[in-house]
Structure formats: C-alpha cells, structure tokens
Amino acid sequence: MPRILSRFGDLFQDHPLPMWIYDTDTLRFLRCNAAACRHYGYTTDEFLHMTIRDIRPRDEQLRLEADLASTEPRLPQASGVWTHLKRDGTPISVRITSHAVGYQGHRARLVFALDVTEQLATERALYRSEQLYRRLIDTMPHQVYWKDLDLHYVGCNRVFAEAAGLDDPQEVSGKSDENLIWRRQAQRMAAEDRVVVTTGHPLLDREDTLTGPDGRQRRYLVNKLPLYGPQGAIIGMLGTLEDITARKKAEETLRLQGRALDASVNAIVITRHHDQQDIIVYANPAFARISGYDLPEVMGRDCRFLQREDRDQDGLHLLREALHADREATVVLRNYRKDGSLFWNQLHLAPVLDTNGKVTHWVGVINDITATMRYQQELEHQSTHDALTGLPNRNLFRDRLDQAISYAARYRNQLWVVVLDLDNFKLINDTLGHAVGDSLLQMVGERLRGALRDSDTVARLGGDEFILLLLDQPGVGLSPRTVQTILEAVSAPMRLGAHDLALTCSMGVAVYPRDGETGPGLFKHADIALYRAKDGGRNQLQFYTVEMNDRVTERTLIEGHLRHALVRNEFLLYFQPRVDCVSGQVVGLEALLRWQHPELGLVPPARFISVAEETGRIVEIGEWVLRTACLQAVAWQQAGLAPVPVAVNVSARQFRHAAFVQEVKEALAISGLAPKYLELELTESVMMHNVDVVIAAMSQLKAMGICLSIDDFGTGYSSLNYLRRFPIDYLKIDQSFVRDMLDDPPGAAIVRSIIALGHSLDFRIIAEGVETQDQFVYLRQEGCDEIQGYLYSRPVPEREAAVMLGGVA
Template identity: 50%
Template sequence: MAVAMAARETTPLRDPLERAERRWAAKIAVLYGALVGFWIFIQSGLPLRALFGFELERIGFLQTLNAWFFVLASAWLLYLLVGRHIASIREAETALRLRDRAIESSVNAILITENRGADNPIVYVNPAFERITGYPRADVLGKDPRFLYGEDRDQKGLEEIRAATREARAGHAVLRNYRADGTVFWNDLHIAPVRDGEGRVTHYVGIQNDVTEARTYLDVLAYQENYDTLTRLPNRTLLQDRIGQAITHAERYQTIVAVAIVNVDNFKLINDSLGYQAGDALLKLLAARIQSRVRSLDTVARLGADEFAITSFEHNNARAASSEVRGVLDAVGRPFVINEREVFITCCAGVAFYPQDGQDTESLLKCAHSALHRAKAQGRNVLHFYAPEMDARMNERFQLENKLRRAVDNRELRLHYQPQVDLRTGRVMGAEALIRWPHPELGMISPARFIPLAEETGLIVPIGEWTMRTACMDNRSWQAAGLPPVVIGVNVSAHQFSRGDLVSVVERVLKDTGLDPRFLELELTESVIMENANEVLLTLLRLRKMGVQLAIDDFGTGYSSLSYLRRFPIQRVKIDQSFIKDITSNPDDAAIAKAVISLGHSLRLEVIAEGVESKEQVAFLRAADCDQKQGYYFSRPVPAADFERLLREGRRLVFDEGPAAGVLEGL
C-alpha cells in the first residue's frame, strides 16, 4: 500500500489493484498457451491417423472444423476471463476507494514518509493533518516531519521515535509539536514501517492524535496534586517532599532544617466582617508577603484555610532560622490593603528543628504543630519553639477530646443551676444553666478545661443543644409540679450562631418540651455579637419575635461597643464578675458598675451582677439600684433536684442592714 503511495502521490492505496491485474494476466496467458498447444497438436493430424486411421482429405476437413472450434472456444474463454478480470478490478477499486475514503475522513492525522535513511520526506498527508497542524498538503510534501518539532529537538519522546526508525520497528511517543501559526499542541504519535516484497522498509506510516486537551487536563490534575489553587503555593504533599530533600541535604552537610507553621490569628473574623472574597484576597497577599521574607531556596506552602508552612535549610544554627521566622511575623504585622481598606492581622508560629526535634518529615510537622498550638494558647503574634513537654500536653489534650466525645455519647454531662435573685424582693427569679462533667474515672472536670476544647472541636454545638433541651425539660417539669415559674438562662456559643440553624433548633426544643418561650433566656457574649453583627441581628430579631429572652453575658470584657445595646433586641445585661469582685474597695470598679447599671436602665434593660460573694457587695448593688444578682453569696450552682427543692421551699434572700444581712429564709 505505502509503496504505491510513494510512486503515485495522487492515488494512494493502488497495490492491491496492481496485484489483481498481474494475477489475471498470468491466468489468461497460461490458459491461452494451453489452448494453442492443444490446437497445434490436433492440427498436425497425428492423433486422427493414429487413433482412427483417417485419410488426409478427411483429416483436412476435420482440421478446418477444428480451426473454427478453436476460434470460438478461444473467444469464449477470453470473454469469460476478461469479464472476471474486469469484475475483480472493479471490486479492488471499490475496496481501494473505501480505504482511501476512510483515511481521508479520519479524525486522526495520517502521514506517510519515504525511508531514505537520514531523511524521510513526506509523500502523503490526509486532510486531518492539514486541519490539526494548519499546514497545507502542498507545503509539506517532500519535507522531513522534523519541522513539526520546531526548535524543541531534545524532547524525551523523540529518542523513542529515533530508535524505532533505526531498528525498523513500530514506535510510540507523546511529543510537543508546533502548528503553522506557532501554537503548541501535544501529538500522540504512532509510527509503523511498511516493507516491500523482499522485507525492506520503504516507507513509514505515522498516525497523529491531538491530545492537547487531555494533556492539559492531566497537567492541571498534577498541579492540583502539588499546589494550592488559591495562592499557587506548594501544598502539603509537595511540602513533605521538600522537607525530605532538606533533611537529606542537612544530613550530608551537617546543617539545620527549620520547619515553621504559621497561623493567622482570628481569621474567621476577617471572613465574617469583610466577606469570603476579601478573605481570599488577604490570603493571596499574605502568601506573597511571606514568600518575600524568605530565601529563594526555602519553601513556603499552604496547609489549608489560614495555615502556612515554611521550610528553611542550610542554617548553621537555630538562631538564624528563628530570625527568619520572626521577620515573617513582623512583616505580616504591616497593613494589607483590600478593597481600598487597610486590614491589620497578626500570626502565631510554631517552629521545630532537625535534627534535635525530629528525624523525619512527619515528626517535624507534628512538633511544629505542637509548638503552634502552644503559641496560640498564649495569645496573638506569638512565636514558640517546640519543647518535648509539649507532646505530653498534646497527648493529654487528645485524650481529653476523646473522653469528651464519649461523654457526649454516653450522656455523662450534667446541668447545675445557679439562682438569680431579685435585689428588691430577695426572691429567686431565675437561674443560669451551667454544664458540669463528673467523669467516672477523673472525677469532676472543670468547665475551664473542656469548654474551650469543645469550642475548638465543634463539640460545643451538640453540647449546646443538649444543654438547651435539658434546661427546658427541667423548667417545664418544675412548672408542671406547680412551682413558681422562673427564667432559665442558657449560654450560646459563636459556633451555634455560625451554623445558621439556631432559630430552628430553639423552635424544635421549645416544641418538644412544651416550654413557654418567655421562660428561656439565651446568653451570648459581646464577642459573639460583634463577630458577624448583621447576621446575628437578624437571628436575634427572629428569636425575640418568638418570645425568647436575650441577655449579654460578661458585659464589659469584650468589644465594649455600646451601639449594639441600642441596635440589638436585648432585655438584660450581666455585669462581669471581674468588675464586681472589688466594687467595695476599688473606686474604678465601683464607678464602672454604677455606669453600667445607669446605662442599662436608661436603655430600659435589666441589669444583673455576676459573682456576688459578700453582703457588702449586695449592699452596694442595692444602693446602685441593680436589678438582680447571681453568685455564691446566695447559692453555688446546684443540681436540678436541689434547685427544685429551693423553689419548692420558697427560699429567698433576706436583706438586713444589721449583722444578719443576707440570711436565707424559707417562706
């Protein structure tokens, strides 16, 4: 097939037709020769005289008849043979047209080259070749296909193609080729030799498939496997490889490798206040700034969300690596401009060193994370180095988290209630529900240990719903028993607000327990309100419309913005115990407490003081016209059964200016 193409550029695939012609010509020659030989033999008269004893005259007559028979028989045989020949030619031509049409219609580019050793000129290309490469057929016939490679002659796949032509065998490679307009496309090339009757390679057939889209897709996947799509920094996978290379280098040259993990302080506030697009823009700027503060041989990677990692090596001591990380934190402290606004952030960082803190990639990352966790616990903009005792703290935290998860599943948590007393009548008006964890092995675990952990892990959401449901069930049961109705306050965390389903949770709990909404109070801190003020406002308006009471807890310890007291549908503010502790001895605390009480009343809000522990404090608060108090002076937080007994007995706080001030009395 290819030999005929080389000889006849305008009519490819002619070999089968030529072979058919030769076969039928040979058949005609053989048959005709046999017939003529037979005729000559008969014409000689020998067979007639020998077999039948015919005379010459009679033999002459028979020879004449034989001659006519020969003419007729020859004509008939020639007719049959030529007819068969013409039919076979037509069949071959039809097959050739079909093959030719298939090649011309192929979506893959097909080219045929003549084998001339070092040079392999093109003798045929199909229309798909013209479409894919942009080169007209007339411009490429006679040229070596190497022009498709452009200047890119050192591609890895070319060696396979060269080896295939040297060894006269089939070959395959994916190559970068260049179109007529100079654009690049990826060519999935298959070549195969064409041999003549003696086994010599006369031509090569090449089939080209444009796989640019597939190759681009694979490149994108490969990029995504190793790089962060937002910041275009290496991701964790590539970081681990780079750390491994740095360790290998450090082992050879006896140097130090530093692995630092950097985390943005309170990044959620950026997203909530400025929006996620601004948050993404900040991460891009932050990535660029971190890169600008490290050396070109160091690696900066994004591990996820607001966490980055720096791998620095070729240091002779830890001080040099530490100063580099410290420089990064200092640079981060400068303002970023986002949407024409200046945004200030801080970061914490944890650092671990090879070889003293870890001998492999995983251990270094683990130690750096431990150091980061310690830095975050100490505040903002803190740099902390790994120390072995951190592992014990991290393990303790891990164990406590597992125990807390089991406690939630096994219903180990309990609610205690701390009464809230009216400072005018001494009556119990309500209580705050406080979580307690009596662990079967560790005993009573302080809320200061497990509440922050619940916040970090998200367990505060199911714990918060359980607290609300249990408090509402207890309150409803007390009312059903005929006890005086009281308002039970339940703390709400930022996580419960951020989930967006707090209203539906409250509705479901109230419906399931049958409690009137006015006897449920949700307590939230100033920081919860200010983190996403607009969304929180909408949620609080819906809750207030349901009839639920709303209070600001720990007032004065958060953002201390007074505008939200006017904007938000709040009924009560709770003065933080830090201001109550020294109100009888510290004029500043006394002034603050009086100011909060006055401010609350001017906004038609009730004011309750937390942490009241002495009769002197009670006397001060009553003189300042504070509405209610909560604290050990009247009662510690008590189990539900004890609080029910307190209500049933009608106990109240008796006010007396004499020695008996603050005596509990049953009514």
C-alpha cells in the first residue's frame, strides 16, 4: 500500500470524483478523498468512523448485502448504480466503479463514485416526454402526421392511420400520398406540401374535402407547418386534419335554425343561469319589436328586468319552481316595454341539456298576448260591470257582498246594504228623451262614486236602481248621516245640456247582521225599506224594520189573491156624490173600486190599488171599472132616476195603454151610455208623460163628448203652459189642501189660487175631502163650484147611491 499511495497519493487526494477505500469484511471506510467529503458533506474523520451501510438507504440494505456477496471477492472490478444518502439525508444516484485492492493488510476495494442523479432525472424526463408526446398525439381527436423533405411520411398518430386505412401508425413510414387512400388528391396535396417545405410559409385553416376508407367524402380543416432542425433548417413538415364534417352540418343546421329564430313572429330568448341570475345570451328581432329594446341593450342582462318592480305574480312563482326542477313550463306574465307600457307575455320555457344531461341554458318563447288579455278583460269587465255607467253590476256586487259578509262575520263588524231608486225618473226619461236619461244615470253613478269611500261599493242593478255596500271600518263607523250624505249628493241640482234638473231619490237600508246574515236576505230587506221610503213620499231613506216585512208579506198575499179577483167576480163599485155648492143638489157620482174577498172581507183601495199598479193588473181592472160604471149609469137612468155624470178614475198605466181610447168607445157602445154622462179623472202625473201624445188622446175623448178632470190637483208637477193646452173641464183640489186650509194660511192661499186659476181657464172647481160645515162655507165663499166628501156622504154601495139619486127632483 505504501508503494501505491506513494505513486498515486496525490492523484487520489486531488481527483475531482469522490473516491474511497473500504474494508470488504467490515465495510468500514479506510480512506476518502476531498471530493468525497465535499460531495457527501462529511469530514475525513467522520468518514473513517462510518461503513458503507451508513450512506445507503435502509430499504436497500438487502440489495447491498446481495451485491457485496456477488462481487466480493470474485470480481476484481465491478460497477453499478447505487442510491446513496448525503449527510443531510438527500438521496442521490451514484454510478459506482470498484476495484479489489489490498490496503494496509486489509482486503479492500477502491471505489470511484460518479453522481448521475441529474443525468438519470433527465433521461427519465426525456422518456416520459416521449411517452407523453406519443400518447398525446395518439389521443388527439385530429389526424396528425409529419413528412420529410421528400414528402414521405415519417410518422402519424392513430387517428391518421385509421383514416388512411392502416392498422398501425408505424406502417405509414416511408409512404407517400399516392400509397394511401387520398391518391386522387395526391398531386394537389403534394403541391401544397412542397410550397410549405420550400418556402417555410405555413398553410393554415384551409377547408378541404377528402374521401375516406368507406368511400364517403368528409370535410376537413387542414393545417400544414414547416418543421425546423437544430440548426434552423427546414427538415420536413407537420400536418393536421380536423374532421369538421359534423361541425359543418351542425353549422348549417344552426344557420337554418338561426334564420328560423330570426324570422319567428314570437320573441325568443336564450339565457344562461349564472350567480343567481338568468343572463340573456341571445334574443331574436321579434324580441326587440315586442319589448322595444334594441338587442345590444339586453345582452348580458338578467331577463327579470322585463318585470321591473312587478314581482308578485303567480306566473313568476310557477317559473321559479320550474327552474328549480329543471323542467319545462308555460306561464303568463306581466312584462313592461322600454317605454313603460304593459304587455302580457305567454312564456314557454324549456331547458337545454348538455351531453351529460346537465342544464346549461334555457330557451324562452315569448308570445305577446296583450290583445287577447285585453279582450278577455273586456269580456270579464262587461260580465261584471254595467255598460252604461261602468259601475259593478249585480253579479259583481253579489260576489263583493259575500266576501264582505265573511269578513264581517269573522271580525264582528257591521255592514249596510242600501238600495237607491231615483224618484220620477221615468217622467224625465219620457219627457226629455232617453239620451238625457242615460246621461243622468251616468252623472248619478259618478256622484255616488264620489260620495263613497274606496272600501265601499256602488253598483247599478238596472233602470234607475242602484245598490250600495257600506263597510264598517275601525275608527270610521257607519251612521245614518253617512247615508244622508249620499242622499244629498244625488239630490244636488245638475245641468244636462239645456236642462236644469232637480233630482231626488229614495233609499232603503238593511244592516248586517241585524236585518239578515246572507246576501239575498239583506238585499230583500233593503228593497222592502226602499218601497217603504217611496210609499212615504219619496226623497227620503228608510231603515228596514220587522213591521215593513209584515207589510211585504201582506202585499204578497194581496198580489196572490188579486190574480184571481176578476175571474171570481170579487170586485164591486161604491159611489160618492158630488154636490153643487149653490143648489146643494147631487150633480155627479164618482165610481170607487172595492174588493169583496171571501176571506179578507171588504178590502179598501189603499191595500190593493198600488199592488195592481205595480203588477200591471190595473189595466184590466180599470177596463172592468169603466164598463161597469157605464152599465150602472144606464141602469139608473132606465130605472127612472135622474141622470147625472159618473166619474171614473183612470190610472197612469191604463191611460198610456195604446187601446185605451178604443176601450172607452167600446164601454159606451156596450152600455149605451151617452158620452156626456161619463167623466174621466186623470192625475197630473198621467198628463206629464209624452205631453203631445196625452193631449192627442184627450182631444179624441173630448171630441166624443166625454168630460175630463184633473184629480188631486196641486200634488204633482203640472206646468201652467201645459195646463192651458189640456182640453179639460174640471180641476179637483186635493183633500190635503182642504183639510188644513182653515188653520193654515198658506194652505188657504193655495186653495184660493187654484180656484182663481181654474176659473180663469174656464174650468169648474171641485174640492175633495170636505168634512165640516166651516170648510164648506169657506169654499163656497171663495167660489168653489162643487164639493165632495164625508160632509155630505161617504162612498156607498149602488143601492144607497140610487136612493140619493131618487131624491133629486
């Protein structure tokens, strides 16, 4: 060993590679050079106290023992790659070359260590890179190939090989285009390739059609790039073929679909759900036309902007449910155009799924149904509102009343149902025309709306009848003053065209729950109260009472029996005489109707005449009275009694009957009574309807020789202008003036005025209701011509009337 070290000592110590000598029996290091200390991080003393095992990982100890057994001592020289550990634990790969030597009496080995960690890592990286590259091009969906400068194929991926009809990519090596399936295009393809390898200019994104192994033509996107060597020279070319056949078909399909979408009359939008919003990514021209927004204005916006602040819609709730469940839905929404105007949208929404079945987009088809909705709303409005006034009709009022009753029952509130009827509306309608009447109804409707609170309801039932629903509210109770205010609002003077009108109304009120707990019950009782108000003189309101119901019950009873009274001959006539104020003699008889019912007894006119008027039976009853009175007058004359005129009351409905004049003629003809012995008494209200028609009818009667009188004069609305035109003979002062005239100076003045007026027009004056001698004396002094009343006689049957006539000389 001294000889070796003396010869190579300096070389060992200064060698750049780590070197050491170890004992093959104990594996202990016997010597190491400076490079070994630097590389492994140990000092010389530390190395000399270590063994080979100390620089080897524990998991390689078995391999260490095997290697030592195989190399010692049979192999004078051995080599291999080992894994060592540096002092800090860093593993390194070391290529070991060892030689068997003798050293200071030890069997030893001289070891040269070359660190190949980086080299092995580079080799492994290159290997992985090559494998990755191969795997990459083999897994690429496009065809990839490369050629040399002679335009022969050097390599390709599997997709290219399959398209070329090859079983293995390696088969392409050395072949040209003419050897493969595209030989028909070989010359054209070779010309393109030659330009690329000679000029270095790439060929990018050119579309080409090639024939595949199956003989079918397919569309490709072709790219060709020059390949450069290490020295920068072109060594070949790289080409790719992307099969775009399906894509081109899809593009064509999309183009046609896009054209269809653009041409659609319905608005179509496509949205993408992102961050709790549905972002518009497409909208067709119809969307712009319907919404008023330009298409760039809506792109990228949440489609909810179409609803603005109108978010509480049933359709939106259904839409959210559909979006959450990824299912189709059809809803109706209120949307708003760019100018703020409302349009109704029937939206059909459908999800768009990707290949994994996940929803990526939503397609919405918007159908503008504004015209349809307006038509439906108009139909609904017409079915629930009055066409003339625009007020709710009976049907809508009934619904609101039922809801109000439910609410009032729950919270123990009151509500009032008020039925309102215009007084003498028919007179206005007939005298001024239906156009004025319609305008009047519209104005009344507006006044009622203005007089009510927003919570109340006014409806028109028909004709001149309205109905009100007044609700009790916290802090705002209901009182009679509430209804009185409404009454005053309707009664305020109004002007319609050239007409100044003073209108009054009658109102009936029913209170929930006192007067009924159902809608029909409340309406019925309010209607009863209305009739009571009208019977009480009109222009007033009445609250329902139980007594009113009793009257209605009686009216119903009367109406039922009245239906058969004529057939059963239950009517008879009473007669009340008229006496001349000067001579004191009976100068006429007024025929008064009575009803002798087998169960009800003698029914006075006050109980049944109004019912007959309302039901229309007064026409046939009046005709019976007229004929019977004429027959009775003739019978008295034939019995030798003094002939006097018989007066018959004619109702308004009877007089307006088209055949009335003819009925009078027939009554005279059948009875044989001379016309001068028949007097017809008409009320003022009869004569104020269609004045010209009334005057014409009266003229016909007057021409026949019949006497005419105005009954109850002073209680109606007679116009003096009309009065002078009527061909009448008598004015009858109403008993309401006669009754109080002695104690009421204004009343006396009215009586004097009527007498004076009548005489100035050449009318005879008859005073009704004379009951005292003082009244008679006063009337005679004022020039009244005749009296009629209890002072002389009550109405009496035919036999007693005959006695009175027999007493006339």
